[in-house]
Amino acid sequence: MAEAAIHRRITPPGFGEQVADALLSGRGIWPAVPAIVVLTVVAVIPFAILLSLGFSDFEMSRGAIISQTFSFSHLTNALTDPLYWITFQRSMNLALSTTALCLLFGYPVAYLFLTGGPWTKRLILVLTIAPLLTSGIVRTYAWLVILGGRGVLNSALLQAGLIDQALRIMNTHWAVLIGMVQIHLPVMILPLIAVMSRHDSRLVEASENLGASRIGTLRTVILPLSVPGIGTGSALVFTLTYTTFVVPQILGGGNYLNAATMIYEQVVFSLEWSKGSVSSLILMVTCLMVLVAIALLTNHFTKWTKGHDA
Amino acid sequence: MKWFRGRSPVDVVGIGLVLAVAVFSLVLLVAPSIIVVIISFDTRAYVTFPPAGFTLRWYKAVFEHGELVEAMLNSLQVGLTVTVLCIVLGVPTALACVRGRFRGTTALSVFVLVPHMVPGIVLGVAVLFAGALVGVSPSIWLQSISITVFILAVMVRTVQSRLMRLDPALEEAAANLRATPFQSLRTVTFPLLMPAILAGAVFTFVEGFDNLSVAIFTHGFRDRPLPVELLALVQYTSSPIVAAVSGVQIVLAIAALVIVSMSIGLDKVNE
Structure with missing residues (x-):
């Protein structure tokens, strides 16, 4: 090893290495330039084009825009169309309720992770990371198998004599909600675990030594400290659920129109570029508004804990 | 108790x-x-529970289903392309973000994150429209580069967080031993970053293989990726062939889990 290092030191660097050295020793922005170029060409410019298409009347000829004038008409058309309101409201309700339920079911798992032994921790990590490595469509298909007319749930309930005829769950709002919560649960749990495992475990011990009950410790120590994790988890789950079309398409039976399915139809089936652009922009802006609200709430409650520390 | x-x-x-x-x-x-x-081993041709018997015919059917196999190969290609592009573009970017001594390192980190924060379908629609205006029609390559842009932030973040925890003394020692910056990068920094790059590679590959939101707008008309093919299959058929695809995916997921846990450890996944 040492000989190799000495040998390497006395070998004069080749041209390639000299160039690499020049690029690296400056500690400059150069290594990031390829990524910046690609992101600009494939993300920034397309977003700018999307924006310009949404806010203009344009004429197309042979795939090129031949005239374009600034206009709010597509936006006002969208905002006065009740279909838009119904669709975006449905998406928003679904995403918000999914986020809340994911928090409700995910938080106890994170608490178990915090208090459990090494094997419990390992089990929780495997069970939350493994689903993220398989396709969302495949995991949604599982709910088709469970909730279908002759599915697992109905067979079990019929055999147990709890119901006389098969329940109709598929293609309802409930099927979509159940699928959404189960599929996005890992996305909520992981950030919670990440924040909780950074806690100083002595805080929990101190609280219990001072005579606090477990519930008291959870409420007054663990919960306030995990606010950043709740914020990150909620933001991730909300963004995914607000803009998904897999679960609504499969479990909603194809006629469950949400924002994403509407955009898909406008863009791919009816080739309405202006409508598609405006809907995409509305989706992005409304999504961003909720994310800002989540960030502000997280900040507010984090400051509150800091105040108690002082 | x-x-x-x-x-x-x-x-x-x-x-x-x-x-x-x-x-x-x-x-x-x-x-x-x-x-x-369990369903994937059922002998019956429609989805029911409990299963009636044991068979491997659905697994055989998956590999005899021409379109499905082609879709799998397409997605494999997209996954690998995305991974390679994310390594080539992401690792140097992470280096610049952490080691750079120029104004705007923070701005650079945020800039890389932006496409990842935007909903995938919005990115997909934007790329589709922009491509159409300059004469680039949807293809397996447009799909790959779009998903790369979407997921690049994950690679940068993974490498970045590892880079920030590296002991700077190691690189200083290399410099003291008169290693050139390139030599120190190749023989000291890079081997230490390997676990993070490997973990990032697993996640970017999975995204390339599984992404639907970006892919549904940018994939080539003839090169349908697996998620698009599966969505159609799930919507219009009810044969347990999808269950067999799930079985295959679960085996692959376990393999990926083993790689991740051996490279950076499961508990480091979301840092």
């Missing part, structure tokens, strides 16, 4: 409730996959 001793009933019931929900959630996470694996 030692920790019930000496506790108030409210505490026992309260914590009991929290733990019961936790166990319920964990069962909820794993049960559907188990049910699907």
Whole structure:
């Protein structure tokens, strides 16, 4: 090893290495330039084009825009169309309720992770990371198998004599909600675990030594400290659920129109570029508004804990 | 049950409730996959429960289903392209973000994150429209580069967080031994970053392989990726062939888990 290092030191660097050295020793922005170029060409410019298409009347000829004038008409058309309101409201309700339920079911798992032994921790990590490595469509298909007319749930309930005829769950709002919560649960749990495992475990011990009950410790120590994790988890789950079309398409039976399915139809089936652009922009802006609200709430409650520390 | 001793009933019931929900959630996470694996071995041609017998015919059917195999190969190609592009573009960017001595390193980190924060379908629509205006029609390459842009942030973040925890003394030692910056990068920094790059590669590959939101707008008309093919299959058929695809995916996911846990450890995944 040492000989190799000495040998390497006395070998004069080749041209390639000299160039690499020049690029690296400056500690400059150069290594990031390829990524910046690609992101600009494939993300920034397309977003700018999307924006310009949404806010203009344009004429197309042979795939090129031949005239374009600034206009709010597509936006006002969208905002006065009740279909838009119904669709975006449905998406928003679904995403918000999914986020809340994911928090409700995910938080106890994170608490178990915090208090459990090494094997419990390992089990929780495997069970939350493994689903993220398989396709969302495949995991949604599982709910088709469970909730279908002759599915697992109905067979079990019929055999147990709890119901006389098969329940109709598929293609309802409930099927979509159940699928959404189960599929996005890992996305909520992981950030919670990440924040909780950074806690100083002595805080929990101190609280219990001072005579606090477990519930008291959870409420007054663990919960306030995990606010950043709740914020990150909620933001991730909300963004995914607000803009998904897999679960609504499969479990909603194809006629469950949400924002994403509407955009898909406008863009791919009816080739309405202006409508598609405006809907995409509305989706992005409304999504961003909720994310800002989540960030502000997280900040507010984090400051509150800091105040108690002082 | 030692920790019930000496506790108030409210505490026992309260914590009991929290733990019961936790166990319920964990069962909820794993049960559907188990049910699907069981279904995938069922002899009947429609989805029912409990299964009537054991067969491997659905697994055989997956590999005899021409379109499905082609879709798998397409997605494999996209996954690999995305991974390679993310390594080539992401690792140097992470280096610049952490080691750069120029103004705007923070701005650079944020800039890389932006496409990842935008909903995938919005990016997909934007790329589709922009491409159409300059004469680039949807293809497996447009799909690959779009997903790369979408997921690049994950690679940068993974490498970045590892880079920030590296002991700077190691690189200083290399410099003191008169290693050139390139030599120190190749022989000191890079080997230490390998686990993070490997973990990032797993996640970017999975995204390239599985992404639907970006792919549905940018994929080539003839090169349908697996998620698009599966969505159609799930919507229009009910044969257990999808269950067999799930079975294959679960095996692959376990393999990926083993790679991740051996490279950076499962507990480092979301840092």
